Amino acid sequence: MAMIEVSKLHKWYGDFHVLQGISEKVEKGEVLVICGPSGSGKSTFIRCINRLEEYQKGTILFDGKDIHDKSVNINNLRAEIGIVFQQFNLYPHLTVLKNVTLAPIKVKGVDKDEAEKVALSLLERVGIHDQAHKYPAELSGGQQQRVAIARSLAMKPKVMLFDEPTSALDPEMINEVLNVMKDLAREGMTMLCVTHEMGFAREVADRVIFMDGGAVVEQAPPDEFFKNPKHERTKAFLKEIL
Amino acid sequence: MDRALNYQFDWQLVLSGEYADWLVSGVITTLEISALSLLLAMLLGTIVAVMRMTKFKPLEWVGLAFTEFFRNTPLLVQIYFWYYGSNQVLPEAVNKWLYAHDFEFAAGVIALTVYTAAFIAEEIRSGIYSIPKNQLEASRAGGLSFIQAYRYVILPQAFRIIIPPLISQSLNLIKNSSLVMVIGVMDIFYMARQIESYSFHGFEAFTVATLIYLSISLVVSLCINLYNKHFLRQISY
């Protein structure tokens, strides 16, 4: 059974048909990279998966279950699907450690000592355990994004969504975040990554899909995708970003 | 003319005996009416702010009408309105109860509460709206419920923004409370005027009253500041 199965997904903003029938299957442990020009609906698509956006037609199954099924509690669903945003969106009034432990303690009822132990080991994994007691504003962008990843991982999600996690970073900080993501991918995390980092895609993606105008135009394993893009629009796009 | 030239200051007079008792009872009334009005205004202000932030239009409009009406009419007029008009707008039972008790005091509390609540509602609303939308989104995406997101993420950040203007609203309330003497509430200002009319030592009486207002305000603002330092450390979670 696929981890995520999207069928004929349509979404409109008023009259604007932003997602025009997307169907995608993501297997457990698969790493899917989503690229495409700005405004093509990439963010909207992945935000539908954890119901940050509602959609009007189609279905999304998570772990075999329709995410709109009555038996699905939206907060539990979101606990199982982590998301990392372009702008980090850390909680500025809480220390790094508390950013990471808030949801486990309040949503999952993990006790505080246990949550902190897990948080510290996650922070170590992303290389910032020595900053645990600082506030987000005292960290660099790259460090903040790594905290955001640790915050999501603390919920032990089955899937991680990334929405251009490195686009807001200074170039010298991009790799520290990509490396964390690569480690995750190699450890078997199921990931959907909206990114234009083609090195990342080549190294760890199982599949790359190209979106344009609210639809998936082309999809292929990374080698093939970069060597032999079939569609004109894909070629034009790749020419621009490579 | 004569009197002005020969005016003899007599501080002792207003600070002892019956006049001093009057001032003390005035201070107590001022503190009571301010504290009660502030408490009620915080409650009402929060309710109105929430009304204005719901996505339910009729509630939004009531909230908007409330804040605009009471912020944009003079407090003095509102005080007279509640004093003379309350029997028209309030339910019969409430009025009976008010007349049986201290009606002037009650009318004063209502006026100060409603007026201050309108300002507080705006401070709360704009404080909450100033927190970026992505904070709610990030909390909800992490699995927090709407209430938890407000409790642990939005409100703690909003409080930091709201508290300084709330302090100044509280101090305004204390100063505004002096207006209720026009309907016969025997607060500091009322007592000072009474001393003036009995003793003709108005200058001393009003100077003392002014200093009392000043000290109350300073003490209140000091206390709130100390409390906040402690409170803000507590509310993170």
Ligand SMILES: Nc1ncnc2c1ncn2[C@@H]1O[C@H](COP(=O)(O)OP(=O)(O)O)[C@@H](O)[C@H]1O
């Ligand atoms: N809340 C919204 N209301 C109306 N249009 C929106 C909204 N959010 C996004 N859009 C539009 O939907 C399109 C797709 O947006 P998005 O999914 O953010 O694209 P991408 O992430 O690929 O850049 C864009 O044209 C954008 O302007």
Ligand SMILES: [Mg+2]
């Ligand atoms: Mg986007």
